Amino acid sequence: MTYRYILFLLIGFFLLVENAYAQQSTLSGVVTDSRSGEELVGVNLFVEETASGTTTNLEGRYELTLNPGTYNLRITYIGYRTKNVQITIESDIKARDFQMVADRVDLDQVVVVGFGTRSRRDVTGSISSISGEEIQNTPVNTVESAIQGRIAGIAIQRETGKLGGASQVRIRGGSSVTGSNQPLYVVDGIPITMDDLSINASATNPLSDLNQNDIESIEILKDASAAAIYGSRASNGVILITTKRGREGRTQFNYSFQAGFSEPTNKREFLNTAEFFELYEEAARNRAIDDGVDPQVWIDILYDEINFLSAGEFRQNSETGEWFWRDGVIDTNWENEAFQNAGMFKHELSARGGSDKTRFFLSGAYSDETGILINNDFERISGRANIDQDVSDRLRIGMNLSTNRSVMNRLSSDNAFATPMQLVAQPPITPIRDPRTCFDENEEPIPGCTPQLSGDFTEYYNGLLHRDFSSFETTIFRTIGSAYADFNILPELALRTEYSADILTQNEEQYYGALTARGVGGNDGEGLGVSRWVRVQNWQTQTYGTYQNTFDDVHNVEIVGGFSAQRVTDSRSLVEGRGFPNDSFRRIASAAEILAGSSSGSEYSFVSVYSRANYAFDERYLLSISGRVDGSSRFGIDNRYGFFPAGSVGWIISDEGFMDDVNFVDFLKIRASYGLTGNAEIGNFASRGLFGGTSYGGFPGINPTQSPNPDLRWEQTSQFDIGLDFNVLGNRVRVETDYYVRNTRDLLLNVNVPATTGFTTQLRNVGQLENRGFEFTINTINIEGDFQWTSNFNFSTNKNKLTDLDGQVITGGFVNRAIEGQPIGVFFTREYAGVDPENGRALYFLNQGDNPRDTTVNPNDAAEVVVGDPNPDFTGGFSNNFSFRGFDLNVLLQFVSGNDIYTASGRFMSANAWFFDNQTRDQLNRWREPGDVTDVPRPTLFRANGTAPSSRYIVDGSYIRLKNVTLAYNLPRSFLNQYGVERMRIYTTGINLLTFTGYDGWDPEVNTDFLAGNIGLGNEFYSAPQARTFTFGIDIGF
């Protein structure tokens, strides 16, 4: 009896045990980001059938205990697309990892707005954002180059291919004529110093001091409602850059290495020696015909000049009179001399982690890049520490500190003879080095002698002398730091105070050796040294409170109010000396004579109070109002303070009851905004009557420099924006569109006044301009699953018009103008009418008189008219991302259309053999005999035929560029874990790989540095092409 009981007990026990064993089947794994492989902490995994779930731990690992069966697992995480997976569990332990795809426009995603954050669905203004990950490891030196083509409404154009150079950035068109059109850059809440501090006309770019791999996200505030919280500086939009912060979890280290090489995107074709002789002999003979003299007269003049320019290598036999080359034909490709082998490498190490109380992000990076142009390189070392500390559950403090040192070898501006691209002007018959420096008296070559560079026989100053005997080194030290305290007075009310400083110190040391005498002007063969220091200190403090609460479940209120003060102090010193013993002595201490020495300083400040209120009713009806009062030292004493209000509304239509049945629409929101912003980027003391310092004969003097205008006030822009955002097809297609109108009034213009007053201009608020445009962005998830394909297409148009300039016509660039009724910067010059087939003379349209379409050969008889517009009709980008099992490929195309370019260098290099500058090969298509139809006029030596400024040199610069192709492979975790490595990504990137354009110059992305400005647009003058770069890189996380 007892035996049976025991058996039953045992069987029952085993059954029990077996059951229990079966129920303890576990499903576990790691959830990571599909692109970077980083583990994600706090991911929710919810099992529908059991209505229970779990979250991933600090290592991204989850564990679920389930009975065998099939389950629907829903995996959600903010910022990533929800994943629905069906899992079948048998009786064993199952391991399953998940990769989550980042959701670019996830509605719950948090967007940084000024002084706070907001979820994207509640945003009523026009804000575009891009995550740092999208621009990670782009091999460019400045942040703005990395976001070209990725965002609607912002047009970014590099001025030149020189390293460290500036870009022109415009959000929704430029709103000023004399003030700056640059947006406000705010990094971690600090409006940073963005002035061009260059000693020469080639601008520097302070954004190159920011390591783009430190960036978490970039938000672009485009309309008044978003930007007005920045008040008097927000007329040109605001770019908010947020750097990475630490997070709770295991400390993640990341090491990244990237190396590559670069080449010019394009080289042009110039005449070789045979072609040079062909074209120039014809030009000489044509000139002889025109003058009615024997052709030999002009051939002799030509050959004499060739003899000089070839350093005597092309010469005449004194007995026979025959011309010959002494030692073989000289055929130099001067364009190649402007370029050098270019490449870069970069090392970076970062650490990110923290506990529940302390979180940190540390990074350090070193990069060294040799540019495509001779004497141009960029070396940078940077470091960052961002730390947050929870002191109690109410008080949090923290700091950001970044420090950076860049050393650059920079170049002269495009206008200087020494700029590398101007080497192309030297004709092919000119040897690079002077052979005569290695001849003895009998013209026998001296053995073992290397010929020297010389400027004695070149058509223009030989820029290679600059390469070898001069230096121009710019060193920048930049420290941007801030500290904050965040105190929760109440759960709904938080108070934050910040104090920050942005300190920039720049040193430029130039030395021009004795051999560079010609072309520097007044150097007198003794060596010239220049040393300059600039320091800009930018201090800011701000304090603001945020109140957030929901009443009755439906009224959601957020109010922000605060104040800030900022002061910027600028001090500079410069000394110039001459007469150095030799090129080994480069410091001014060794100069025999001090030519100039000066120091100067300036400062400005802002004081502001601001507030914003957001109200949402039932999460469907959104309202936002903001106001800011700004005072600035820059404005007239009668007009120091300005008030900048803005308001916006939004309606999330898709949440309405009547939309419940409309299944194909997942999200539909309409929004509108209106507000006022200002532009305070003018000189620091423009409203005052001033006397400046001067001197005579060593005695100090003062003189009136500025006539006062106490009325001087802000330029004000009022902007109206209406936008529609919608998602369809299960959130796989997401569209954002905006239409806007921006009106700027009280434009600050230098109005011409009678010179009998002793002044020629006075700055006054007169004038108005208008920008209107349309933006469209669509993000699609085309294919989901193991193979994934997503796309982004963005498109913007902007139409600019100067509606009132008080009758002024303002000049800029070569032939750019600001003219009432026209977009800013239109080209205003003669209209070229081609070549007369009868006689090869260049023709121009009269554009005046009774028969304006008649033509003339005399350019002075042709009226100047608007013949081109450098502003593009539309811009945009198209990017595609493909990923499959650890591989991903991203392809970005960027396009600009409808912009004209004025190739001013054409007047010298496409001048049908006017002077001895080498000509572009297309000049060989010149007119030769009656009946020839061509647009290259008849060559005549030393006589202009078609080279006056005209639309002959204006070309359409539209282009599509294969901007970025990145192919990467993320090694599988399981393989890496054996080596203690968490993730490893290997990639190769190409920048500016292909350019499709009808423009035959070096690069359609151009605006020559020495003339770039609000009106100087679309000009080319020996401007260097951009670089095409190929890199290879590895990211290792451990």
Added chain:
Amino acid sequence: MIMNYKKITSAVFGFLLLIMLVSCDALLDTDPQQSISEEEALTTPGNVRAALIGAYSLHRASTQYGGRYMFLPDLLADDGDINWTGTFFQPREVFDKTISPDNSFTQSVWTGSYNTINRANNVLDALDVLDAAESVRVEGEALFLRGLAHFELVRVFGRAYNDGDPTQNPGVPIVTAPTRGIGDDAQIPRATVEQVYQQVISDLEDARDQLPATNGIFATTYAASGMLARVHLMRGDYENAAIEANRVIESERFSLMPSFEEAFNQETSPVEHIYATRVTVQDGAHEMRLYYASSDFGGRADIDILDQHLERYEDGDERADFFYSGGGALRTQKWSTFTNIPIIRLSEMYLIRAESNLREGSSLGDSPINDLNRVRNRAGLDDFDDDLSLQVILDERRVELAFEGHLLHDKKRNGESVGSIPFDANQLVYPIPLRELEVNPNLEPNPGYGQ
């Protein structure tokens, strides 16, 4: 408890905000560091003296006595003695006698001169800040600068004194008050040629009476007399021209250098200079060197001296050797270093006295032939031994004062043509700058320059 907490916190917050706002308004008071405000500028004697230096510093700039007062009229008056080969088109237009109304060089003469006039007027307006003795001298200096500026303006922008009726011909606007704010009253019309000359003479005579005999590198009473001699010569008032020139000569403070070349390219002005602009490497403008000198001397080699000019010199004339070959052409030695620019030299005074005496039939100070011979002898030539005529003295002026800015004015006042262009042609007068005509409808343009 919580209510109190809330109340207190908001009160504190509001209070802090108020304090910060109030104290930070002071933050907006920043001042320029390289400038001072107009209200403070002329309230102390030191500042008024500095303002006078400020006027000098523009008066000697390249747009005025640092170059354009001299070399542009010489280009305009040239009839084959020189050639302009430079790339700048603005001087080329002047050389070709086809100046366009927006020529930036001739325009700069206008804008620069009026700027100097405004600076001088600022000083004249603030004289009461100085003590009596100093105020007399400073007034003299400011009037000197203002008078010269109006003089140089009227003789290029207005018709010659002997061309038609100077009491009717438009000259240039006369400005005698400093600019305080710019309104519609800034649109002043042109005064007549005669009115401008009267203002110039009044200013320079007061200057002559108030300036000291020596004044460092600055204006002296003899500089004022020297200029007055020129002004009277332009008006054909030979009697007064002789008186002023004589006053300078008889002061015995100046003498001719033993050789011609010693009068030029000196780091400090020699005794032959009655007035000069100071030029040093740290401070100064020298557009004469820029265009006349070859690149070996730091110039652009834009002005070639041609054989026609050399033919003007007699054999044995030292001045004919004062040339050199550079950059493929002949260049003048007068402007080859970055040093003081002589504006008035003693030899000019002798020639003015000689010419005036000859025309008036007088011999104030000395006879015309003696004065002529002084200049000739210094240049290594023997005494003139023929009949003395006006033309002889004019020819002597041509070789002694070559390239110093006298040619256009000498030709015009003597009714001489420039090549085939008559002295009273419209082309030999600068156009009123286009930008002035556009902002001041009260200005009438010069004939021949229709827009």
